[in-house]
Amino acid sequence: MENLKSNPNSHLTAKERDSISFPARILLERNLLVGDVLDFGCGFGSDVKLLKGKGMKIEGYDKYYAPDFPNKKFDTIICFYVLNVLLPEEQATVLMALSSLVKPTGKVYIAVRRDLQYEGFRMHKIHQKQTYQCNVILNSKSFFKNENCEIYQYQHYNQLKRNQNSDCPFCNPDSDRELIVESATAYAIYDKFPVNEGHALIIPKRHCDDYFALTFKEQSACVFMMNKVKEILSQKFNPDGFNVGINIGESGGQTVNHVHIHLTPRYKGDVDDPRGGVRGVIPSKQKY
Numbered sequence: 001m002e003n004l005k006s007n008p009n010s011h012l013t014a015k016e017r018d019s020i021s022f023p024a025r026i027l028l029e030r031n032l033l034v035g036d037v038l039d040f041g042c043g044f045g046s047d048v049k050l051l052k053g054k055g056m057k058i059e060g061y062d063k064y065y066a067p068d069f070p071n072k073k074f075d076t077i078i079c080f081y082v083l084n085v086l087l088p089e090e091q092a093t094v095l096m097a098l099s100s101l102v103k104p105t106g107k108v109y110i111a112v113r114r115d116l117q118y119e120g121f122r123m124h125k126i127h128q129k130q131t132y133q134c135n136v137i138l139n140s141k142s143f144f145k146n147e148n149c150e151i152y153q154y155q156h157y158n159q160l161k162r163n164q165n166s167d168c169p170f171c172n173p174d175s176d177r178e179l180i181v182e183s184a185t186a187y188a189i190y191d192k193f194p195v196n197e198g199h200a201l202i203i204p205k206r207h208c209d210d211y212f213a214l215t216f217k218e219q220s221a222c223v224f225m226m227n228k229v230k231e232i233l234s235q236k237f238n239p240d241g242f243n244v245g246i247n248i249g250e251s252g253g254q255t256v257n258h259v260h261i262h263l264t265p266r267y268k269g270d271v272d273d274p275r276g277g278v279r280g281v282i283p284s285k286q287k288y
Contacts, residue, residue: 011064012127014043020050021087023080023111023151026144032109033058035075040098042066042080065255073103080111083136091136092183092221096228099156104175108154114135115148139184157187157205165207170258179194180229185221188229191262198237198265202226211246226263239265243278253281 020028024047028032033056039048042060050056077098077121098108116135124131144151158173165171170281174180175191180188180200193198202225204218230242232248245262247254266274276286 002077007087007090007132009124009127009131010090011043011062012124012129012131013081013085013133014062014065014072015046017046017253021080023046023109023144024051024078026098027078027109027152027249030056032107033076033078035106035138036072037076037078038070038101039072040077040079040101040240041094047078047080052237070101073101073104073106075106076211077102077106077109079108081113082111083261084113084116084133085131086134087132089224093228095183096181096225098154099179099187102154103155104156108156109143110138110140110152110154112138112150112152113148114150115146122193138239157182158189165258168207168258169256170203170260171207180232183221183223183225185218186225188225196239196265196267196270198233198239200229200233202229202261202263204259209254211248211259211261214259222259222261222274226261229263233263234264237265241266241274245278245281 027160028051035057036056036275037051037056037058039045039058039060042048042062042065044065045060045062048058048060057071061068061070071283079094079098082094084254086094098110102108113135116133119134121130121132123129138152138154140152140280142150143153156179158175158177158179162172174192177189177192180190182188186198186202186204188200188202191201201224204214204222206214208214208219243264243266245264246259273287276288280286
C-alpha cells in the first residue's frame, strides 16, 4: 500500500460554493438527510452552512479545515468526492472511520466522480501543486448514477440480508452485534465468547476457510484493519499487551470455517505466568 505521506495535498481540492452540492441536493429532495447528520470531509463547510440554514441538524468534519474528530455517532453521514482524491490506504482509513461513526441502523451516502479522464498525480491549476485523483468503485449499493457522479449507500455489514452461506455466522453476523469498523474487504466485531475484555475478531467478507487461501489484497486489508482495531481497543480498554492468533484447520483449533483473526487484549494478572504467550496452544511447550 502507498505511504500516506506521499499524498500531502489532497485538501487543496476543496472548493468554495454558494449553493448546495449536487449529491446533497439529490439526498435532500428524497428526504434522506435524517436525524443527526455528519458531513465527513466537508472541506470549507459550504454544505454544512447551507443545510443548517434549512433547519437541518448537521455538523462537519474535515482533517484539514474542521479537524475536531466527532465524538458521537450519527443517523446519516455524507461523504462527497473525498475518496477520489485519496490513495488506497487513505480510502480504507476513511471507510473505516465512516463505519465507526454511523449508528448501527444509520446510513452513509458516499459520492464519487464518474467524469475523471485522467488518474494519478497532476498539477493543480490554481495552487500549482501536485494533487491526486482516481476513479473509485465500491461494493456498496449504488443509489444514484449519471455521467458525472455516482452515489453509494452504505450500511453496516450485519444490517444487510444475504442469501449465500446462510449457515456461516460470519457471512451473516447477528444484526445486534456491535460492529467495530468495516472496510470494503473486511469487518471487525467483538468475540461472542471473549477470553478477555475487548477480545475482537477481524473477518474478511469473502467466505473462505483458510487464511493462506486469501488473496494478498484480502490479507493486507485484514492486517491494516487489525492495526486500526488495536488503536480502538487501546483507547477503550487500556490493555497491557495483545495476542494475535488465527486458527487454521481442525488440528489448528478452527471451529468456524470462515477466516477470522483473533486480537485479544492482555492485562497484568489475567494469568499467573504469561511467558510464552501463543506458545501456550500446546501447553507443554509454553515454557522453555
